[in-house]
Amino acid sequence: MPPFPFTAIVGNDDLKRALLLNLVDPRVGGVLIRGDRGTAKSTVVRALATLLPPIRTREGCPVQCDSEDGPCAICNDAGAIVERAPRVVDLPLGATEDRVAGTIDLGHALSSGERRFEAGLVGTAHRGVLYVDEVNLLPDHLVDLLLDVAASGVNVVERDGTSVSHPARFVLVGTMNPEEGELRPQLLDRFGLVVDVRTPVDAAVRAEVVRRRIAFDADPRALLGRFAGQEDVLRASIAAARAAAPHVTMPEAMLQLIVDLCIEARADGLRADITLHRASTALAALAGRIEVTETDILDAALLVLPHRQHAPRPGSPLPPDVPSMIEARRPFSDESSGDEGEAGGMGATSPPPSDPGGPGADAPDTRGDEDGASGQVRTPSADEQLTVALPDAAPARHPGARGGLDEAPRGRRVGVQRWDGRSRDLALVPSVVEATRRGVHPVRIEADSARMHRRRATSSRLVLLVVDGSGSMGAHERMARTKAGLRSILERVYVARDRVAVQVFRGGRAELLVPPGRSIASARAAIEDLPTGGGTPLAAALHGAATLLRRARLGRPGESSLLVLVTDGRTRESARDAAYDVAMVATTSMVLDTEVGPTRLGRVRQIASWLGASYEVLP
DSSP, X not given: OOOOOGGGOOSOHHHHHHHHHHHHOGGGOOXXXXXXXXXXXXXXXXXGGGTSOOEEEETTOTTXXXXXXXXXXXXXXXXXXXXXXXXXXXXXXXXXXXXXXXXXXXXXXXXXXXXXXXXXXXXXXXXXXXXXETGGGSOHHHHHHHHHHHXXXXXXXXXXXXXXXXXXXXXXXXXXXXGGOOOXXXXXXXXXXEEEEOOOOOHHHHHHHHHHHHHHHHOHHHHHHHTHHHHHXXXXXXXXXXXXXXXXXXXXXXXXXXXXXXXXXXXXXXXXXXXXXXXXXXXXXXXXXXXXXXXHHHHHHHHHXXXXXXXXXXXXXXXXXXXXXXXXXXXXXXXGGOOHHHHTOTTOXXXXXXXXXXXXXXXXXXXXXXXXXXXOOOOOOTTOOOOOOOOOOOOOOOTTOXXXXXXXXXXXXXXXXXXXXXXXXXXXXXXXXXXXXXXXXXXXXXXXXXXXXXXXXXXXXXXXXXXXXXXXXXXXXXXXXXXXXXXXXXXXXXHHTOEEEEXXXXXXXXXXEEEEESOHHHXXXXXXXXXXXXXXXXXXXXXXXXXXXXXXXXXXXXXXXXXXXXXXXXXXXXXXXXXHHHHTTOSEXXXXXXXXXXXXXXXXXXXXXXXXXXXXXXX
């Protein structure tokens, strides 16, 4: 079935603009599309296929090489010069590293005994679009590969007896649902533009979306014919803008505006300035202007700046809201566009959970606790970090588990070794490469040339932070130290690519603030806004933690778990049975003692012994 016509897509104007800017100037850096399921993210991207301007390449070259790049290492400049349409290439989450980067052509090696390179997905996407759906779920080793290629524009393959490098410049387009986890900051920064899409709430818009989708499913050719004229006009305007973009001028005053906006938004690095320059220039070219205007820059800034803002340090003010900042600079602000629900974007911070204790619950309340006299505690400054070490990840203890992670038959491939005569995990490409060394045709894989994969199992772990939010923890100094320690833990969770969940207990109940996932940003926001007040329902918190860990283990049987309990232990109830409950399910436990002052009850060490946990005093 042909792709849905780009001009037939209803709404999503910011998304369509962002994609068109990358067609005008691929150096803008691609687009990340964040939004709910079913908001036509994939439909819009795949509709680009018919709008991509044609390119000149050599016939038969799998990477569609450009003669201006110099000699081609893939086709050896053998083909005639032809005009072709660039490709929109899908990179599936389950792709192997060989499939993405490229490897030897097995069919050719088996038939001729010669080793010839077969281009991977980054090669076939050269001069086109590489599309990654659910890019936030892409395995880390593929993310690393994409970062290397996106930074250099060159794909280098050194494996399986193959040594090849070739240009790999493409428009990187990714889609993601933020509820399923955040994107690594290194990859997020590689996207030139970010667009947040939402489900339309206007009844007329939704009705028209349904009409066009149903019409396309019933008769694709009819809908394509209906919008053929608009597609031709848009295609011609893209080609004209692409030719005109190098000649669009940037007045010095407009360049100063770009720099001022990036400074005001507290954008990380200088990539924001360069991207904003390119995006506003492409926007002017697409509008048929020969000079960049203030409107071009302000419109482009909404796509360039929000995802590049500095994460605020503890105690420092939040960075300005980019949409509000931009609207304040417009000469004639449209007051009707200042919808409060849109201003915050997808990254708007939710208010802290309300306290069931009612009015006045935000104030520290020690009525359910045995709080001693508070001592002198130094409050961590805004730029100071406490260091809290975490236990190493361990294999999950679950029924049927055998051995450690190193014995797992599945995991990332890290090399090959001689076949042991039993394994079914044969490494086909290395086996063929070894067999071709004999120079015998046809190629046959004998036992001595067979190779099997050597794998490194993924040490996936869920880190559950169970934090005491009772009144005795509500003192400013004590909570400041607690948050500093939790920030240190989150840094280590991020580096290890562990999953994280955050639970707070206070008043009469335990509350799950962040469910298990990889959203470090959500966990960090929950920690900064930790609610406090009321008693210390430690037993309920531990029983809730045990229940959560059991559910997580059912969903991911091979995942280990680390429970981190942060408390001063000032509770009237016994938590022994609840601690034993946690000890039966948690792979590893750790307790951080936050109790301070001259009168120390010392109960946290006893809780740690019940849990079978390591015991640390928060620095």
